[in-house]
Amino acid sequence: MSKLIHVAAAAIFNDSGELLLALRDKAQHQGGLWEFPGGKVEPGEEVRSALARELQEELGIEIDQSATVPLIQVPFHYPDKSVLLDVFRVNRFMGQPYGREGQPLNWVKLADLSGYPFPAANTPIVNALQLPTALAITPRLLSVQYCEYIDKALQKGAQAVMLRAKHLTETEQLNLYQQLAEAFPELLLIWNGSMDAANRAEVTALHLSSERLMQLNSRKTYRGRWLGASCHTEEQIRRAEQIGADYITLSPVQKTASHPEVTPMGWAEYSRLVRLSSLPVYALGGVSLADLEQTLQAGGQGIAAIRCFC
Ligand SMILES: Nc1nc2c([nH]c(=O)n2[C@@H]2O[C@H](COP(=O)(O)OP(=O)(O)OP(=O)(O)O)[C@@H](O)[C@H]2O)c(=O)[nH]1
Numbered sequence: 001m002s003k004l005i006h007v008a009a010a011a012i013f014n015d016s017g018e019l020l021l022a023l024r025d026k027a028q029h030q031g032g033l034w035e036f037p038g039g040k041v042e043p044g045e046e047v048r049s050a051l052a053r054e055l056q057e058e059l060g061i062e063i064d065q066s067a068t069v070p071l072i073q074v075p076f077h078y079p080d081k082s083v084l085l086d087v088f089r090v091n092r093f094m095g096q097p098y099g100r101e102g103q104p105l106n107w108v109k110l111a112d113l114s115g116y117p118f119p120a121a122n123t124p125i126v127n128a129l130q131l132p133t134a135l136a137i138t139p140r141l142l143s144v145q146y147c148e149y150i151d152k153a154l155q156k157g158a159q160a161v162m163l164r165a166k167h168l169t170e171t172e173q174l175n176l177y178q179q180l181a182e183a184f185p186e187l188l189l190i191w192n193g194s195m196d197a198a199n200r201a202e203v204t205a206l207h208l209s210s211e212r213l214m215q216l217n218s219r220k221t222y223r224g225r226w227l228g229a230s231c232h233t234e235e236q237i238r239r240a241e242q243i244g245a246d247y248i249t250l251s252p253v254q255k256t257a258s259h260p261e262v263t264p265m266g267w268a269e270y271s272r273l274v275r276l277s278s279l280p281v282y283a284l285g286g287v288s289l290a291d292l293e294q295t296l297q298a299g300g301q302g303i304a305a306i307r308c309f310c
């Protein structure tokens with residue numbers, strides 16, 4: 001396999017929360033498609049310096065490094081070359097961006113990103129931008145208690161909720177899912193269950209256990225939008241990438257009260273696996289909102305937790 005070309009790229013946001021895209025020239029690799037501005041890291045160059053240099057060269061802006069946060073690293077193999085896209089979220093910059101190389105630019109709302117044709121390597125970047133950073137996983141409750149639980153979790157900072165209710169029958173879980181989806185129409189509500197049942201019930205966000213993940217070879221039969229999976233090992237991460245999952249949770253990062261007998265992987269191993277994975281990776285297991293900053297700095301997607309949102 002050819003050597004990975006290290007590329008620094010930026011998801012640049014303006015004060016209205018819009019994102020800057022540039023159109024790649026027809027003559028370039030992956031030409032005619034939209035990109036996150038950036039370019040190749042030179043030998044011996046720091047990736048953040050490369051990012052600042054490329055954005056100055058391509059857009060004429062100066063980025064504020066203190067408001068520049070790692071978003072995701074995507075290793076990707078095209079038939080003709082292999083790239084490692086090292087993507088940062090740039091929340092502040094100086095100057096008015098313009099296409100210094102004549103490339104057209106567009107400020108785009110996050111919800112409209114899916115309408116833009118991107119190079120294939122960009123799929124996980126778009127997912128990372130559209131997925132939240134704080135995911136609450138429901139504890140074991142009575143069916144009537146879930147509405148109140150979600151209200152409280154949202155107040156505490158959760159931005160999405162995974163309904164994990166294995167103590168209920170599948171039919172009960174799906175009925176509950178529909179009720180909650182109606183009660184919280186704006187919420188990303190993920191069901192932890194099986195693909196067949198999710199398709200039958202038209203669930204649009206599904207999370208697979210690691211066991212279910214390892215039984216799948218492709219997501220092709222899935223009719224929903226979001227597909228996530230629980231991973232604990234490198235092999236499971238590989239399978240999640242292979243089937244085309246949109247995100248994974250990786251656990252246990254730290255010791256948890258629910259599984260005291262399991263040895264956690266720790267933050268160093270979490271960071272290593274995040275770098276190795278091309279997907280958005282939530283840290284799970286003994287983590288809370290207090291760990292969010294550390295998770296993002298490690299290039300993770302965010303935190304997933306049960307306890308801290310109760
Ligand atoms: N900048 C950028 N490059 C991307 C994206 N997605 C993607 O696959 N790439 C690939 O990453 C590689 C490097 O990007 P680049 O062409 O911007 O490099 P550069 O600015 O140094 O250009 P140059 O070599 O023409 O001087 C290209 O092969 C490109 O196809 C993206 O979103 N942004």
Ligand SMILES: [Mg+2]
Pocket residue numbers: 037038039040058
């Ligand atoms: Mg470039």
